[in-house]
Amino acid sequence: MGQDAWKQQFFNDQMPACALSGDWLTFCLVDTAGNGKSYGGLAYTINDSAGRQHQGRLNGEGFARVEGFFCGPVVLMLEDSYSGNAMPYQRLMTRADYALPITELQVRAEQALFPDQENLLVEPSPARKKADHFYQVEVSDLVRHSAHLPPISGSANRPMRHALKMMEQLGFGPPELFLDGLVLFPKKLTVLEVRPLRALRPVISTADQFCALNLYQLALMATLSYCEFGQDPPSGSEETVSFPLTPSIGNVFVEHLSCYREAWKFDSVQVQRFYPMYENAAYSRRFEILPFDPKLYERNHSAGENPQRLHFFNDAEFGTDTQAFICHHDEVVLVAVRGTASGADALRDADAHQVPFVEGVGKAHQGFHQAFQAMHNHVLDYLFRFHKDQRIVICGHSLGGAIALLLAEALRRNADRDYNPLLYTYGAPRAADSEFVAGASSLVHHRIVNHNDPVPSVPATWMNTTAKLWIPGAVALFSAPGPGGLLFAAGLVRVGGNPYQHHGEQRHFMPIKLPDGTQSSVLWKPGCESIQEAACNRALQLQGDMPARDNLLKQLFQASQHFMTASYIPAAWATLRRWQQTLESQGTLVTPREFEWIDRALERMGQQLRDKNRELDRRRPTNQRSHAHSHSQALSAEIDRLRTSRERLQSLRWRRLDARDVYGSHADAPHLQASLKRWFSHRENRELSQVASIPPPTLDDRGRAHTLDIDSIV
Template identity: 70%
Template structure:
């Protein structure tokens, strides 16, 4: 039989493919350093051209040789399933759903390391010099089921896939549902350099306490929630799925991080690079995007139609059924389940924001903002289904920005009260509006919630405590307050205008970014817990003044949600990065969180604000009718004056407070992996440069300079 040109390189007249014995083949598996010890004792299977099967184990150096085999190419596979008890492999193989076909080869590859720090394929391996043929292979080249493995990386010396296909075409390889393995040639020694199965995952502290690491990392994850999932095809996939869109949730976790590539883009319009702190882990410990394999998993089969499961449906919530336009993503590893909820991004979101009517929080106590509650209820079952399948006592970390923060709060409290799961919740929100009333807040007092507010972000000031109205009713007195706001008017609405019911109230202790502009032009920023409403409410009052009269709540909210201090990549993420850098410097130097110069400037600004409140109290007393004793007005003002005094005392503690590593890195403070993670992070020039905002101005003898304007009308 004369062979066509495509087959000539594999079969020839001098080496026909026929049943002649007396030939040999040898092969060796090595890591990227050219060492085969990592694969010593690994079981293998070889299929020869006559359909014979040979099973054996590699020796201690990862080497094997077969003698007296039939003439012709052979197919090498390493499809033996892992039989040990080491975690997380054993747990992943026996979990209730999406059991993973983890092989012995995969476990070995996960225990090797890259030769280069960037994970790129190496050239000029020492093992290559000892081989007749040399291939750079990945685990998925050598096993049958590959849907749970990372995508193939570019490589110079790849195995010849079409040769394997030719073996099947000619009938030399055994029948298999899918082609698997690498083809080796007779009378040749082949070295297979196996790419390590390592991944990157964002470091997240699982401790209750606030830390700068989570502040920064979760700001990035909350911003990522605005992206699409990026799956192709997005619906009704047939055989496989891909995630080519960058940035997208699927691309980050399933492509970049699973392939050991650092990623920094979490926003399609992002220009400045913000890299998360990544920890290198074995591949099975990454943030997982579940596999899609209709052969292995019946729930993935296309014939299920609308009930078909695939990664986008499992990890990504984009509400169409209930029409709330709520969006969120969820992923997990053995220590953390991460949920990120998107903020305002559409007209439907805006209408939900504006619906300040209160409804009962059925899962607990108190009442919640109706629009936020509807969005939470829409995604609740999606989250519970995921947790039912993959929650194994991990810390459930939830984050959200803006509207997403409000929904995240209701979700966190709903999960905390869910009796079936015993979920341990940790919540970080950024620029979140008030989501529920005072009774809800009291009932959720044990929920760990770190609430981040940027210095001039007006959104946390809405809905105002008095906004307890129906969606269609707008009280003329409230309109007057907005359309002609007197200085500080919005600030005092909590005490002066109550339309009935419990007032809206924030949950969680506020962490506030407060900027300082020094006379020499140096910008600084202090993150602290002021404990008063004046600073936060001033941001909303300033937005009203900048944008002019707003006779309707929908217009008000539209303007507020467009305020630039509210955006993530332009505001919250840079401030979180600056705080992380500042706290790193403070912890390393042993210095305080604020210098004497910063303290004096901020303290004077707070005292100025306190004096303005006293003046406002006198003004209201003068304008009040004689028969109006105004106890409620006085109580609101007096309470805020007292809180400002408490805030000054808190500020004073920052002069002597020294940070520990746990304040900066939380549960990772003393982990062996922290320093390699920091080394990788600081390898990017963006993280080596000290931002002015992150800098701590050195103490000066003359102590000159002044704080930025800080009063009840504005924080510039």
């Protein structure tokens, strides 16, 4: 009887399979260093060709010898459930939704490490020399349920999965019920090198305190929220799902990070590589994308639940087009909300009518509030099922930042659960009125504004109507250069309600270019609206009338300094590198040279405001000059705020950083040095760009005043 070519390596005409008993084999489980002690004592089950089971335990060196089974190949499995009391595993195994079938083998593999951070298994393996058969295997090869485990990674020494199929075709071997596991062959020593179950997870601080690490890491996560989830098939109609689309949310978390592969692309048009800082974590402590296994989880079958429906929210079908993703590990629940990406989003941005924020106090922008309401229940359902005291970290860019603010405040006010959200937003517009802002004062919100991003200037304080309003008396202020931008809304009438107001602690990224061409950057809290409002004035190019709302939004959202990959991510990366450099050198946040340059520029700006105030005073009729005018009051208030900005700048001149300023809650973490080593292994993170460098002082630049008026900032 001849054999097919692919079966020849297992059987031949002289040694067919038979049902005679008395055969033997030995096998060994080792780690990537060839050490079997990592797996010593594990229980195993062998199913032979007659369907009989042979059970035993590996010795202290990870070896086992099995005798007396029926002749032919056997199937090896190691699927005893984890019986320890480590809390992370107990929580995952006993949770009400998607309890995981964690085995003792999985826990051992999670304690093993890769020989290097490049995720390359040692070739050749030290254990390979003494083996008749040598395979590089994964935990999923040796257990029955593997949907919660990572996708199989490629290897030159993978076991041949068609061996199980071959046994079935030849009409012998274990019953079909047992056709899971790994095929071993008699009279052979088989060495199985088990791939470590390690994952990479982005390092995110859970501390209230602002840190440069979160500034950068969450900018990348906010950018990822613009991507599709990438699940194939999207409906989960098959027995398994995969995430082949790059970049996509599912691909980043499942195909890359769960497989111990670094991801750097978070936008389909991204060219420059931006690597997050990663922690080498046990697989069960990764950012989890929940498993899909209709045989194990009834909800996958009856309710049509799948990873995309659980982790991804996209309301395109119902009109708001709101999009966000949510995932978690044992310390953090991460929510990232997408910004403006469609015509429906732009219409929502323009709908500035105020409506009651029923989840708290005050009123909110109607368009942003509708988007928040669309996704609120989705987030609440996820938190009810998977939140176990983790810190809820929320981020969003542009429109996504406004929605994220309303979501974070609603969660903070949830009377049924003790949520404690931490919020980072990038280029977010005003989302609510002054009453809302006062009521949300306890919410920790770090609001990041780029130096010439016009979007944070809208909605203007007067916007509480969908109609176009203007008063001819505003023409002079609108058309005036420089300080005209400060009184963007002067003369306009707001129809009822409190004015729109920003929430959170603003941090302004301000790049500066010195006369010798040196570029630097300062991330600071200016405390005044001049810089921010001037950016809006520049974007609108006002010519004596208030523009139509659709034109206003079109100009705003085409501003290049509003985009994440072109602006906010490079700025956040530069700030992280700048602060790392400052921490290492024990320097100050602002060098004497930078302080002198910015301080003189702010002084010039203050003089512009005072000149404009005097000009407006001269324009008023003589009999009204003794009475305070709203324009004069607004300018005087801004002059005071500008004085505060100079005082804050002065404090930065002496401000020295500690590790928590840079790395937050991870400043003293055992993994920090290893995470930094991995991050700096990439050439992109070792080469300081000009914008991230601290400029050295020069003698010929001292005492020189530099031009910085309101328009020159943008």
